[in-house]
Amino acid sequence: MRLVLRGVSALAYWLSAYDIDEQRKGDRKVLYDCIPTKQSLDYLGKQLPQLKEPYHLLVPSWIREKERCALATSRYRYAAGSFYQAENGLYAASPELCFVQLGKTVTTHELILYGSALCSSFAIDPHAAGGLGQRRPLATRRTMEQFLNQNAGLTGVASARLALPYLAENTASPPEIFLQMILGLPPHLGGYGLPRCHANYRLEPSARARHIAQRANLVPDCYWPEHRLALEYDSNAEHLTGRQATRDATKRLALEADGITVITVTTAQLRSPLAMEAVAHEVAQRCGVRLRQRDRRFPARHRDLYRRGWSLDELFAENWLAESSDAGAIPS
Template identity: 45%
Template sequence: MRLALYGKTALSVLMTLPSIDRDRAVAQEALDGCQPTAQALRYVRRRYPQLPDPLHLLAPRWERALGAAATLHSARAPLPAGSLLKIHSGIYAPSPELCLAQLARESTDQELILYGGLLCGSFAIDPICATGLRERAPLTDVATIARFARLHPGIKGLKALRRCLPHMTELAASPPEVFLRMALCLPHRLGGFGCEGALVNHAIPLGKRGQNLAGRSSLVPDLYWPGCRLDVEYDADSIHLTSHQAMLDATKRLALEAEGYRVITVTSLQLGSSRHMANVAREVSRCAKRPMRIRSKRFPKSHRSLFALDWSLRTLFETPDQHESGRDAGKPGKSTAPRPDREY
């Protein structure tokens, strides 16, 4: 019994894995044995109860539909070598690069840029952790995605993927950091405020005064504009419930300001508000001495769709009460896995 995940379902699983082992890539022949039966769906549901409906699965050829339980995608062309990974006994997932190409076929540019930032981030979703996240090495990066697109030009979806690649965020430590950079740095035609030039989680060496205050030789801002010595920090509510974390953040800000850096804090409520983020963007533009002039006619519509994105990842993970026992063929009973909260 084998199943190959596809697109958004594969993304949901990849975002929970501690790592991927590319040495466990399987040959195209493994896909031939993937049969999306009701029994196989129940098996996947038991292993990954957080997956939302419907499951998106890759089939080697046209298969009989399984109703609302699954959406099947046929593999009409051979998969690139090394692009199908074994992630569990009998369960396969596309490589992060192939997953993005699959997502590109049915996503907007803004959604694809968000998904790319998630897979290039240094975090995984883990509901057991207090923050809903744990650290991990990025599953891929922009250079690896670009190389995949260059080596396999015939794959459907690569045109959109190449178009979005320059705007994807690398090394973000949380989903809100991905969206924060998108909101501030995407060009106006994509709905962002065009405050380009930000580095994500880039270490800044400290002078003697800053080292004495911080107790370390360097600090890592969330978003850093080196040209104007500006740091924008995301203030995650669930993390900052602890006085210890609040102390660390206050110390970080004190040390950076002592070194001559300007520090702007963005809360989750601000991040979800177009109006408040516009104020942040104006301040960033003022610090960079670049007046914010929006001339793109596409900006209003693109801006609304950008701030409608699910940067909290709610649509990638299902709540426990959404699985009703015996609701459809291929579904188990109620899931016990909690869904990540909006605040990280």
Template identity: 35%
Template sequence: MSKIALFGPTALELFGHTVHAPLQRRAITSERAAEFTPSKRVLDHVHSTFPFLSRPAHITVFDRKHRRQKYARCHLGTPALLNFDFLHVGDGILAPPPEVALVQAMRGRSVIQAAAQGSALCASYSLHADSPTIIQREPIATRASLEMVTRSCSSIPGCKTVRNALPWILPHAASPREIALGLVLFLPVRLGGYGLPRPTLNFPIPTGKHPGNLADRRYYVADLCWPHAHLIVEYDSDAFHLTSDQHYHDIVKRTTLESMGYHVITVSRRQLNDPSEMDKVAACIAKALQKEWRFRVRDFPTRQTQLWTILGLAPNR
């Protein structure tokens, strides 16, 4: 069977469901490039191995005559691509490194999309292939590794977009909604965000020993935190779905953190979906951070709606 190399969007989709980053690497030399010949059989093999991948799959070809395919979106590999070791993700199936896949996928995309996708690669979760369940994992990329790749693949379309998105990437998110909340608060006003200072996602806070300590853990993890301001923002996805134990833990966590001098603000799923509600939340956060709260962009509501749409939120304006 011929070998196949996944490309940008399909590789990113695969990495989004990867619990462990593949360790086995293989260089695709100019001599070996001829082995990567797409066919219906090999594409069926890809989708049987990874049935959650969207169709048609995006794949890399190294010969112009292989670009026209009925069963896949084929992209001609640039010479710069041969400088990277591909990851062995399945029998005869290779994928570019996550950082390269991001660059490939961002051709014609926006800085917002690059920041969101880049944050997902640097996150500490993956998505279950058959359910909405979130699985914890180690990040498969870092802002530093993304920056390094943008220096060496400037000839690959999408590189400039990723480079421009680097300042806005938020690592260590534990869910897609945390990425969305972080970007909504952090992205500049010109991109529809609130332009607040960068938060640290999933910031560990040791509980220590102090009078009246109610903590049931040695440390708590704050969803979004501004340590210098002792400010925490917690995302509460669906409070009415919590078990009694989870509800008790959340109460103890908040009480403990507040007793340690932290100001805790909770954002609900409904608030995050509604820009008008998030305006109020952001104003409260800005006040706590002693940040000037002023918009100098006339069409901010339009930009805000665009941001919400790109992030998969549900604007009510």
């Protein structure tokens, strides 16, 4: 028995994974004899309860569509490392291959959001505080680009290439990805076209700033080094205690003590196009740039971007998400 996850099912697996085990790589041979059966699908549901039906699976040749599945056929000669073993008998398309597969079925905004999540430093985990665990990024823009160059014949590569330059890396939550999309995407994609920032950029503070913050390093959510500008996302889910609020306040004071301008964005602001327009103007002013001339497509694409939002809940089984011990924890 063998099943191979593709597309949104592979994405849900990776976004809930805490690491990527290089020792569990597989090649195109994993596609042999991977025909879904009721027994194998039941096993999949038990081993990976975060996945929702229908399961998106890859098969080597055409078979009649099965219940509970969305099948895709492929005879492409995948290189080593294109698949990873998730559980015994269960494989998932690599983060890079998953990104390409998504290019065939999702919108540009979704592809940027999902690709950025694969390059993020968070894992969706209903049992973790705030609904998010910490991890190292599973992929980077560089590894994505290398895969695209090596697999130019795959369907979905063209869409993936268009989205690749706009992927955010090392973000710590879905709202942080959305924040970068609003500020950084070009106007024809509904963003304000501002200079790219660094997510969770590690700074070594001065002695004075260390004394204020009581920590050895400062890590702004978004940072423009050349302009000494930081943007902090003030997430409701992460600020439930006075201790956390105090920690964040001292972080801002420490950054300002080192001559760094700090802009704070709340969840309410992020949800408001009008409020984010004001934030974009402030960031542009601090960076010494003018907001780019808006493309005639901007209003419609901006609305599309907000309709998409930042929630990733649609990727996961509702029962699995409901296991959260912290109501409303996963940022949405």
